[in-house]
Amino acid sequence: MAPPQYRGAINNGFELCISIGILIANVINYGVQKIEGGWGWRISLSMAAVPAAFLTIGAIFLPETPSFLIQRDGNVDEAKMMLQRLRVLKKKYRPQLVIALLIPFFNQVTGINVINFYAPVMFRTIGLGESAALMSAVVTRLCATVANIVAMVVVDKFGRRKLLLVGGVQMILSQFTVGAILAVKFKDHGVMDKEYGYLVLVIMCVFVAGFAWSWGPLTYLVPTEICPLEIRSAGQSVVIAVIFLMTFVIGQTFLNMLCHLKFGTFFLFGGWVCVMTLFVFFFLPETKQLPMEQMEQVWRRHWFWKRIVGEGEEEADQAQTGAGAIAMSAAAHSS
Structure with a gap:
């Protein structure tokens, strides 16, 4: 529904809302941990019902999109023709399927949810106190929220590929640097000085910001x-x-990875970021300010995807030629 020149910024609002929600949750966690008696966690847990209630009530008043209404009220014969066309052109959508699978997969193997889930545990482990560890989680999420706002401003100016590539390089350097610091200063079972703990915090803020203005919002925009x-x-x-699947997998396996790989965990995530950055460089076309109706031309011009899309077009041409021949034959017999 959004105009092409504002589509990126509006779509990135989704990731911004997620960051604001996580930031509020971290602030609440930091505040309730000071409550005496140890029952502050009940407040943190129960507060999740507030946004859930807004979502439930808002869904009642949520309107359908114009495109859906057009589809729903369309001509039946035209719908049948479209179904036949889709069955013929199924190869045409393979590039979209591959990207729709890999983009969210890469999103999760950056290790971003390690920060979201285990930031206080990580910062406490490397030498920061309980209160400082919780505040560190607030700081990293604040950086992410600011970066989300930056993404909304620049995404339609610089394009999707540039943000993904620059953000990827930013995350690669951050992950490898944290891994190197932990390898040298923390080792396997050592204790790290607070100065290096705060240095890790700064680098993690750089990592989170790199994700939040590139792969975070664009994971939803590009598909x-x-x-x-x-x-x-x-x-x-x-x-x-x-x-959701990869969030579950990362959440369930990270602590085991950390126990076995230790600082190597960050090198593992950094390696995945290298892979996904190369994927963007070679296989993801630019879609900045491109009308939806012209998106098909992007695949036809791409050095790799044009081979697959071309096959689908050949099949479509053959199907149309065959249908035309059948129609002409039927007309000849009837005459």
Whole structure:
């Protein structure tokens, strides 16, 4: 629904709202941990019902999108023709499917949810106190929120690829630097000086900011832009499903990885960021300010995807030629 020149900024508002929500949660956690008696966690847990209530009530008044209304009230014969066309052109959507699968996968293997889930534990482990560790989680999320706002401002000016590439390099350097510091100063079971603990905090802020103005919001924007109307709902469903699945996997395995790989965990995440940055460089086309109707041309011009899209077009041409021949034959017999 958004105009092409503002589509990126508006879509990035989703990630901004997530960052604001996590920031508020971290501030609440920092505040309630000072409550005597140890029952402050009940406040943190129960406060989650507030946004859930807003979502539930808001869903009642949520309108349908114009594109859905057009589809729902369209001509039945035209819908049948479109279904036949989609079955013929299924290869045409393979680039979108690959990207809709890999973008959210790469989003999670950056290790961002390690920071979201275990930041206080990590900072406490490397030498910061209980209160300082919770405040560190607030600081990192504040950096992410500011970076989300920056992304909304620059995404339609510099484009998607540049943000993903620069953010990827920023995260690579951050992960490798943290891994090196932990390897030298913390080792396996050592104790790190607070000065180095705060240095790790600063680098983690750089990492979180790099994610928050690139891969964070663009994970939702890019699949939305590249998927045509016919498969957009399915594409977004794939994105969300992969994110939830990988969030579960990372959340369940990180502590074991940290115990076995130790500082190598950060090198592992850094390696994944290298892979995904190369993927963007070679395989992800730019979609900045491009009308949805012209998105198909992007795949036809891409050095790799044009081979796959071209195959689909050849099949479509053959199908149309065959249909035309059948129609002409039927007309000849009837005459």
